[in-house]
Amino acid sequence: KAGVTQTPRYLIKTRGQQVTLSxxxxxxxxxxxxxxxxxxxxxxxxxxxxxxxxxxxxNFPGRFSGRQFSNSxxxxxxxxxxxxxxxxxxxxSSLETGKRDTEAFFGQGTRLTVV
Amino acid sequence: xxxxxxxxGPVTLSxxxxxxxxxxxxxxxxxxxxxxxxxxxxxxxxxxxxxKADDKxxxxxxxxxxxKETTSFHLEKGSVQVSDSAVYFCARNQAGTxxxxxxxxxxxxxx
Numbered sequence: 715k716a717g718v719t720q721t722p723r724y725l726i727k728t729r730g731q732q733v734t735l736s737x738x739x740x741x742x743x744x745x746x747x748x749x750x751x752x753x754x755x756x757x758x759x760x761x762x763x764x765x766x767x768x769x770x771x772x773n774f775p776g777r778f779s780g781r782q783f784s785n786s787x788x789x790x791x792x793x794x795x796x797x798x799x800x801x802x803x804x805x806x807s808s809l810e811t812g813k814r815d816t817e818a819f820f821g822q823g824t825r826l827t828v829v
Numbered sequence: 830x831x832x833x834x835x836x837x838g839p840v841t842l843s844x845x846x847x848x849x850x851x852x853x854x855x856x857x858x859x860x861x862x863x864x865x866x867x868x869x870x871x872x873x874x875x876x877x878x879x880x881k882a883d884d885k886x887x888x889x890x891x892x893x894x895x896x897k898e899t900t901s902f903h904l905e906k907g908s909v910q911v912s913d914s915a916v917y918f919c920a921r922n923q924a925g926t927x928x929x930x931x932x933x934x935x936x937x938x939x940x
Contacts, residue, residue: 718872747926747927749928756932757918757928757930759927759928759929762927770923772927804873806928808926812926814859814860814861814922815861815878815922816922817875818875818926818928820865820873821872822870
């Protein structure tokens with residue numbers, strides 16, 4: 715069974731540009747969550763999508779957005795990139811949402827560098 | 830708000846030493862608690878979990894017990910190996926499948 719696939723693995727963008735990251739969850743999983751990992755702030759929850767609907771959102775500015783498609787694949791978009799957006803972006807898929815013991819399976823992440 | 834606090838690293842041990850990584854959580858609601866591990870260049874993998882008070886999660890020789898009275902979920906292993914070198918994250922669930930993570934503890938084991 716294939717794991718969570720994130721593309722691309724590495725990305726370099728210029729300040730002010732926008733970027734789209736992609737995540738394909740494990741087959742059959744309907745929940746996709748996104749996290750930002752930085753040395754200073756650690757792992758922070760961005761948002762969760764389930765059945766094409768955003769279910770939860772973390773404390774990030776509106777420049778960070780996402781969506782989920784009918785096949786559960788998800789994309790996140792960051793507009794007007796800032797240097798501080800440089801981070802490892804992790805995607806996690808889960809079978810369902812709303813159950814507090816649900817296991818999240820993580821992809822290897824996309825390393826975004828903003829110059 | 831909800832938070833998870835874990836001991837600062839790095840933790841440096843010799844092979845076969847005993848490991849403890851402390852973790853405490855805010856007690857809002859009845860969270861499930863998790864330990865995740867991140868090996869270099871990889872994403873996070875679930876190591877173990879516990880869903881209610883006094884539950885003990887265990888996997889690959891690692892153990893952690895959900896202590897409601899002390900709001901703690903300390904990770905322990907009796908005898909670490911070089912292959913255990915990684916970053917360990919304590920986490921609690923929030924809403925949906927959202928997880929709140931601690932800052933992570935880097936473990937380095939030397940032979």
